[in-house]
Amino acid sequence: MEKKLCGVVAVVGRPNVGKSTLTNALVGEKIAIVSPKPQTTRNRVTGVVNRPWGQMVLLDTPGLHRARSKLDEYMSQVVRHSVADVDGALLVVEPMAKLGEAEEELIRRIKELNLPAALVINKIDTVKKEDLLAVMALYGQAHPWAAVLPISARTGEGLEELETVAKGWLPQGPALFPEDMTTDQPERQVCAEILREKLLLCLDKEVPHGTAVEMTRFVQRDRDDVIEAGATIFCERESHKGIIIGKGGAMLKRVSTLARQDMERFMGEKVFLETWVKVKENWRASDIQVRNLGYRED
Ligand code: GDP
Numbered sequence: 261m262e263k264k265l266c267g268v269v270a271v272v273g274r275p276n277v278g279k280s281t282l283t284n285a286l287v288g289e290k291i292a293i294v295s296p297k298p299q300t301t302r303n304r305v306t307g308v309v310n311r312p313w314g315q316m317v318l319l320d321t322p323g324l325h326r327a328r329s330k331l332d333e334y335m336s337q338v339v340r341h342s343v344a345d346v347d348g349a350l351l352v353v354e355p356m357a358k359l360g361e362a363e364e365e366l367i368r369r370i371k372e373l374n375l376p377a378a379l380v381i382n383k384i385d386t387v388k389k390e391d392l393l394a395v396m397a398l399y400g401q402a403h404p405w406a407a408v409l410p411i412s413a414r415t416g417e418g419l420e421e422l423e424t425v426a427k428g429w430l431p432q433g434p435a436l437f438p439e440d441m442t443t444d445q446p447e448r449q450v451c452a453e454i455l456r457e458k459l460l461l462c463l464d465k466e467v468p469h470g471t472a473v474e475m476t477r478f479v480q481r482d483r484d485d486v487i488e489a490g491a492t493i494f495c496e497r498e499s500h501k502g503i504i505i506g507k508g509g510a511m512l513k514r515v516s517t518l519a520r521q522d523m524e525r526f527m528g529e530k531v532f533l534e535t536w537v538k539v540k541e542n543w544r545a546s547d548i549q550v551r552n553l554g555y556r557e558d
């Protein structure tokens with residue numbers, strides 16, 4: 261049997277060019293926020309494209325820079341190299357024969373990092389075919405692209421070819437993420453990790469190895485954009501539960517406050533966090549349960 265491929269591809273470009281739309285189209289689900297307002301995507305959306313040939317992890321990012329955000333860090337941990345070491349980059353541009361500062365900077369970074377890169381001319385549904393030639397010519401002079409791909413993320417035109425090109429950059433290897441991972445899980449997962457991290461920090465070695473965190477609730481309120489998060493901390497013994505909650509709830513409050521602050525930094529959004537502690541014996545017993553709980557082998 262043929263070995264599966266797996267790697268990371270950065271989707272870069274100035275705001276509003278359609279990076280999130282492209283990510284969603286490839287993943288086949290609405291995961292990234294698509295908005296006519298620029299800047300909805302902070303550096304945080306990860307698309308996991310699962311195919312019979314393997315897995316392609318997309319970083320939908322405004323720029324190419326070193327790991328900075330919590331998700332970048334998390335991704336780097338999972339991927340085991342920095343975001344700058346992605347396997348390839350897709351530079352998404354408007355179908356206009358105009359090379360702005362943003363594009364120039366990104367092309368500079370692509371050269372610096374010696375990244376395999378393709379030029380993705382998006383929104384071709386809005387222009388005449390003959391107008392594309394000038395766009396191709398202009399960008400063609402700026403960099404020796406692995407491919408120039410006219411696409412419409414909206415209609416799906418050109419996406420198959422794009423996938424073929426990007427797939428060509430991926431090394432062989434096992435999938436980085438569970439294949440059935442739903443797309444809001446990266447954020448959920450990171451938040452669960454953050455809470456677990458704070459437990460480890462505050463409780464030292466007393467309890468934490470027998471703990472797992474499940475994000476039971478994770479919704480963004482429409483009216484004020486606040487993220488309502490609910491988390492359950494599972495521990496193995498009643499005595500552990502007491503330690504985690506602490507005198508008058510002081511420990512749980514401390515852990516929750518620290519976690520909430522980090523979650524807010526990570527998501528760039530206000531978070532309302534509620535935490536509960538439950539005893540669940542032998543929670544390691546079932547793998548599925550373990551994964552469901554947001555526990556990850558290091
Ligand atoms: P991002 O900021 O680069 O992530 O861009 P978004 O994916 O949020 O898209 C910005 C706007 O461009 C949204 O209104 C999208 O609906 C629109 N858009 C994205 N792709 C296409 C496309 O292929 N054709 C057209 N006509 N509009 C698109």
Ligand code: MG
Nearest residue numbers: 279280300301
């Ligand atoms: Mg976006």
